Amino acid sequence: MLPSFRYVRPRTVSEAVKALAAEGARAHAGGTDLLGCLRDGVFDAKSVVSLSGLDDLKGISPTKDGGLKIGALTTLAEVARHPGIAKGWPALAQGAAAAASPQLRNQGTLGGNLCQRPRCWYFRGDFDCARKGGEICYAVEGENTYHAIFGGSGCFIVHPSDTASPLVALRATVKVVGPKGARSLPVEKLFVLPAVDHTRETILAPGEVLTEVLLPPPLEGAKGLYRKVRSRGAWDFALGGVALALSVKDGKVASAGVVLSGVAPTPWRVPEVEKLLVGKALDAKLAAEAAELAVKGAEPMSGNDYKVPLVKGAVEEALLALA
Amino acid sequence: MADGKDDRNDLDTNGGVSRRGFLGSVVPAAVGVAVAREALSAPAAAPAVAELPAGEPAKLTLVVNGRTHKVLVEPRDTLLSVLREKLGLTGTKPGCERGECGACTVLIDGVARYSCLTLALEADGKKVTTVEGLMEGEELGPVQKAFVEEDAFQCGYCTPGQVMAAEGLLRENPEPGLDEIRHGMSGNLCRCGAYAHIFKAVDKAARFRKER
Incomplete structure (x- = not known):
């Protein structure tokens, strides 16, 4: 049985903001991550604030500039099967389709997928780890097969989302509403590295709700994909992966978004690789060079050095698939 | 029978239990049912928030x-526990209870x-279907029948x-190919490993549904 909590179902975003600003309040979108965390005692909730009554935050609609607005409560299944997203922003459609299981995609939301807590077994387990306010990251001396090879510092989680990396690659923005009003920011700026604060994954302050994701209009000659490598063919988190959002003009890469998943505490953008690709024709030689550069500076731990060649291979393969 | 009211679970006569109408009417938490009806007829009066204190049972339709x-x-009750323990619909199984195995x-x-x-x-205001709801009178529904015919289980x-x-898969995609079946069934684990038979059963169920 779940621990006891107060249940609140606001009918407007401003009521949600108020309810979420209360001490010990936790947001419930699809609830799939929240209920698991509560059951496992990862954290408590004095109140669960269900966003399911906020119909304005559901659905996908075009924006004036040719982009797309996706309400934060749109399910992953809806994102995955939306023909417009598959055509204009394929990396996102593929990321949403690769996440979790069919049932979880029917229930889990895009906003929830970005705001979910990490899957590190020390964080989820009965360990007073650094992310839960304890002294140490147990992964450093312990079992770190699924942990970070980039960006770890005091905590070595990997970000579990399959939609975050595509959204960063696509230069998407999110709208956040809070007690002080609304603000928009690039998805990339939503996430927090452990070196900045190892007890949180997003910049969301108490009372702040992620309300929508905005996709910019597709660039001319846009191509993209999300490549996820996992232990099983389905229903597993990424061991490593890459989201690509390229535009190609006159046979040359005009712009590039390259963001790794499953290897760092946040979606891991590799600007050096993006820079390398721009202005060049994408061929086998360039793909190999880019893949090499993508894993430069990796700092594997005792049990996860396999991730370096894995991600390198995934980047090379993904680039070749778009060549 | 369909859409009929189930008297066994009608709690209106169950005095002494702390209860309140919930979510069907939008009311401030501390207001009783009679007052709530009044509040509804005067929409400006009540804040548009439905809430329920921890541990407090409420009547849900x-x-x-x-x-x-x-x-x-009460707030922490899952749909799984209510189906099994309050409605006696024990066809829905508890497995991992953390969204990994699909038994529920x-x-x-x-x-x-x-x-x-x-x-x-x-689940307030939504239509729930459990395995019991797939029966067609006294007969098994097409998916159930296909699972029996293809021997798609061991322990069951x-x-x-x-x-x-x-x-769910067949309602969304009535004619899935093998890859789509494998993908569509990937949220359910079978410790006996009857997967090959399960995939055949889903394929057969698609045909049964079409012939209906």
Whole structure:
């Protein structure tokens, strides 16, 4: 049985903001991550604030500039099967389709997928780890097969989302509403590295709700994909992966978004690789060079050095698939 | 029978239990039912927030397999526990209870979801279908029949969840290919490893549904 909590179902975003600003309040979108965390005692909730009554935050609609607005409560299944997203922003459609299981995609939301807590077994387990306010990251001396090879510092989680990396690659923005009003920011700026604060994954302050994701209009000659490598063919988190959002003009890469998943505490953008690709024709030689550069500076731990060649291979393969 | 009210679970006569009308009417938490009706007729009066204190049971109307039930639930009750323990619909199985195994799969508004990760309060106003709801009178429904014919289980514990996942898949995609079946069934684990037979059963169920 779940621990006891107060249940609140606001009918407007401003009521949600108020309810979420209360001490010990936790947001419930699809609830799939929240209920698991509560059951496992990862954290408590004095109140669960269900966003399911906020119909304005559901659905996908075009924006004036040719982009797309996706309400934060749109399910992953809806994102995955939306023909417009598959055509204009394929990396996102593929990321949403690769996440979790069919049932979880029917229930889990895009906003929830970005705001979910990490899957590190020390964080989820009965360990007073650094992310839960304890002294140490147990992964450093312990079992770190699924942990970070980039960006770890005091905590070595990997970000579990399959939609975050595509959204960063696509230069998407999110709208956040809070007690002080609304603000928009690039998805990339939503996430927090452990070196900045190892007890949180997003910049969301108490009372702040992620309300929508905005996709910019597709660039001319846009191509993209999300490549996820996992232990099983389905229903597993990424061991490593890459989201690509390229535009190609006159046979040359005009712009590039390259963001790794499953290897760092946040979606891991590799600007050096993006820079390398721009202005060049994408061929086998360039793909190999880019893949090499993508894993430069990796700092594997005792049990996860396999991730370096894995991600390198995934980047090379993904680039070749778009060549 | 369909859409009929189930008297066993009508709690109106159950005096002495702390209860309040919930979510069907939008009311401030501390207001009683009679006052709530008044508040509804004067919409400006009440804040638009529905809430329920921890541990407090409230009366929830659930539509399951076409029948309307009224049950007392508290915030932490999952749909899984309410289906099994309050409505006696034990076809839906508890497995991992953390959204990994799929044994608790039901349809909510026609879509397959894990009932262990769904608060009962979240099913308010939605149509729930459990494995019991797939019967066609005294006969097995097409997906159930296909599972029997293809011997798609050994111990059978995961079967109701597998059947509901298949039903959800076929409602969305009535003619799935093998790859689509494998993908569509990937949220359900079978410890006996009957997967090959399960995939055949889903394929056969698609044909049964078409012939209906």
